[in-house]
Amino acid sequence: MLKLTNTLTGNLEPFSPDNGNTVRMYTCGPTVYDFAHIGNLRTFVFEDILRRHLRGKGWTLKHVMNITDIDDKIINKAIEAGQDIKTYTAPYTEAFFKDCETLRIERPDIVTPATDYIPEMIDLVGRLIQSGYAYPEGESIYYRISRFPSYGRLSRLEKRELKLGARIDVDEYEKEEPRDFVLWKAPKHEKEPRWEAPFGTGRPGWHIECSAMAMKQLGETLDIHCGGVDNIFPHHENEIAQSEAVTGKPFARFWIHGEHLLVEGEKMAKSKGNFYTLRDLIDRGYDPLAIRYLLVSVPYRKQLNFTFEGLDAARSSLDRIKEFLFRLKSSKFKPGRNPAISAVLTTARKQLDAALDDDLNTAQALAAVFGLIKEGNIALTEDALEEENRSEILQWFEVVEQRLGIVPTVEALVQVDEKVGSLIAQRNEARRNRDFAKADRIRQELLDLDVIIEDTREGTKWRRK
RNA sequence: GGCGCCGUACCCAAGUGGUAAGGGAGAGGUCUGCAAAACCUUUAUGCAUCGGUUCGAAUCCGAUCGGCGCCUCCA
Structure with a gap:
């Protein structure tokens, strides 16, 4: 209710x-x-x-x-x-x-x-x-x-x-x-x-x-x-x-x-030089989603003290969500449905709904999301997460997005790119030959293309910066 | 001066009587050719201070200190 x-x-x-x-x-x-x-x-x-x-x-x-x-x-x-x-x-x-x-x-x-x-x-x-x-x-x-x-x-x-x-x-x-x-x-x-x-x-x-x-x-x-x-x-x-x-x-x-937003503990005013529009922040290189996340993270009835430190923290929090989704979408899973994981999801689902029902407690709502991410990560590491778990979690994240609007898009991160694919293949070839100097050169080359690579047990994954 | 909100770890922050969620940062670890990233673990005997009620209080009551807002521009 x-x-x-x-x-x-x-x-x-x-x-x-x-x-x-x-x-x-x-x-x-x-x-x-x-x-x-x-x-x-x-x-x-x-x-x-x-x-x-x-x-x-x-x-x-x-x-x-x-x-x-x-x-x-x-x-x-x-x-x-x-x-x-x-x-x-x-x-x-x-x-x-x-x-x-x-x-x-x-x-x-x-x-x-x-x-x-x-x-x-x-x-x-x-x-x-x-x-x-x-x-x-x-x-x-x-x-x-x-x-x-x-x-x-x-x-x-x-x-x-x-x-x-x-x-x-x-x-x-x-x-x-x-x-x-x-x-x-x-x-x-x-x-x-x-x-x-x-x-x-x-x-x-x-x-x-x-x-x-x-x-x-x-x-x-x-x-x-x-x-x-x-x-x-x-x-x-x-x-x-x-x-x-x-x-x-x-x-x-x-x-x-x-409630109002304050900036660095003070009322925002043009005369104080702490007056920001959305454009100002985007011009400083901040991701609009991080700004939204920060605004959502403090429940509406509490004054929100806006700081750049807070905005950086919001960005890092968002990265954690993004990483988890990336892991889910880019990994292979064995078929089936681990009931323990489904139970964790059920808990998170209830917690999210209850939090929002409680006077739009968005801080609690986010805690529900991170609770699932923590358990999900552990399951991923232990290889305990199965195909149906993956899809039900991804479906739930669509609900999270509908409710909170803070879920990063991951599709763009995992898209197919022939050039990147070819460079990664070359680098892995070099690594197999233990030519690490060449491997590191290619890694830098990819970085110049804003591509970050990660060597994992399942192979080399990449995403855009 | 009146009315109202608030004060929880280094930062943000949940928690309205039953023994402190979550995120960030820091530290340690796992993985790795090395990295990076990621992941895991960890971080408040205490919730502004003092007193009271109670078997039990961050949570209720009183006082004090501090911050913020509104009292015809204001989201």
């Missing part, structure tokens, strides 16, 4: 979809004013693990994600660049999809830019005005928080006291109460994009896009709504206020939040 920590209650709760077999999930997507950084990507990887596991449970998943393509930052940057927002955001949107693909993050079923939902947002704002939850002030429309008594439930606002001065109203707009938030913003700049609405020309506030898109695509009550912890307040709190004021129904049954 899958259990997830629900921010709404603060408890670990059993999860299943509300009606039928379909899980309706919404995740807050990126704001495309720049390339995504690894902190952003950590959250998307966590959501990816969640979606992979939900599907692994046999449920049908309908997963919706927005792309925020209109907000203050984007407008300012687009104006600076002399472009409209579509033109400005297009390359960053593309880059985001590319980064996700590079990190094996599966694409949500529906992913659309906020500006595709303007009519739905206008409709929501109109209904909020009609029911008294929203009011005009100046040329803009605000949400009246005093009308929504349960405001603050998600972030436990009722228990908070505000730091003196922390809530100084820096917004240039006037409002009835400082904590009221904007639903519809009047244009401030000539070149600012704007839409006509019954309540005035303007553009949507940030929070309304998620309410509009989520309810349009998934209905009035979602099964799961995800995001980073920083979105609990105010973003998700405001989404709840807007949506529930309109529908009178709970907006989401489960709120699930991913």
Whole structure:
């Protein structure tokens, strides 16, 4: 049984979809004013693990994600660049999809830019005005928080006291109460994009896009709504206020939040010089799979301290998996099925499922994988692993890949290559003749081709570096 | 100031009352013509500190110290 920590209650709760077999999930997507950084990507990887596991449970998943393509930052940057927002955001949107693909993050079923939902947002704002939850002030429309008594439930606002001065109203707009938030913003700049609405020309506030898109695509009550912890307040709190004021129904049954990533123990910030995008790391020669592995290795509710040392360790861990698969795929086995090995596999299989069911405990899930690898290696060395064991283990690794997305591909490593084959044959000929100088020359030659060879009992194996 | 999370070996990290998973690194070994790689073995009488509850605590309670986050830009 899958259990997830629900921010709404603060408890670990059993999860299943509300009606039928379909899980309706919404995740807050990126704001495309720049390339995504690894902190952003950590959250998307966590959501990816969640979606992979939900599907692994046999449920049908309908997963919706927005792309925020209109907000203050984007407008300012687009104006600076002399472009409209579509033109400005297009390359960053593309880059985001590319980064996700590079990190094996599966694409949500529906992913659309906020500006595709303007009519739905206008409709929501109109209904909020009609029911008294929203009011005009100046040329803009605000949400009246005093009308929504349960405001603050998600972030436990009722228990908070505000730091003196922390809530100084820096917004240039006037409002009835400082904590009221904007639903519809009047244009401030000539070149600012704007839409006509019954309540005035303007553009949507940030929070309304998620309410509009989520309810349009998934209905009035979602099964799961995800995001980073920083979105609990105010973003998700405001989404709840807007949506529930309109529908009178709970907006989401489960709120699930991913903790932040730190870099070298500090919050990542451009000013600190510890700000990395995926491209930055790839440019430094890191394998994207190692980056994903690192992001997966720490469960989502714990802050993840990103370090290059950690990234190197992730790469080494991945090598261990790769070596094991290489051994399985490149060796010959006697027919049959060793029940002892099958039992080990059964244990690993159960451990993986149980770990993910337990609030997506990815650290435990990886331990299950390595547990099998250790036993598998011992069996391989003792020649106790048989043909059917090999195939059932390889099949399980496909499941591991489906759930975690961290299994290295080995096919490319064992492909047939005539040139390499011929060099290896020549080297073995030299070794048989005890001409080790020549053998070592050929080994170097292969190394120059990025080919690593290993002399084993079963002959010389090779793989690409 | 308020709210919340966290502190487990050299590093990362699991573990929510029954006697410390897993990975990396280090050390030793096996294999090898030599290497390299790989594989195996090994590494915390102790889980920030102090006190308490209990037959029993990393796990529960209290206090202290330290780190991080949020309190309308933020994944």
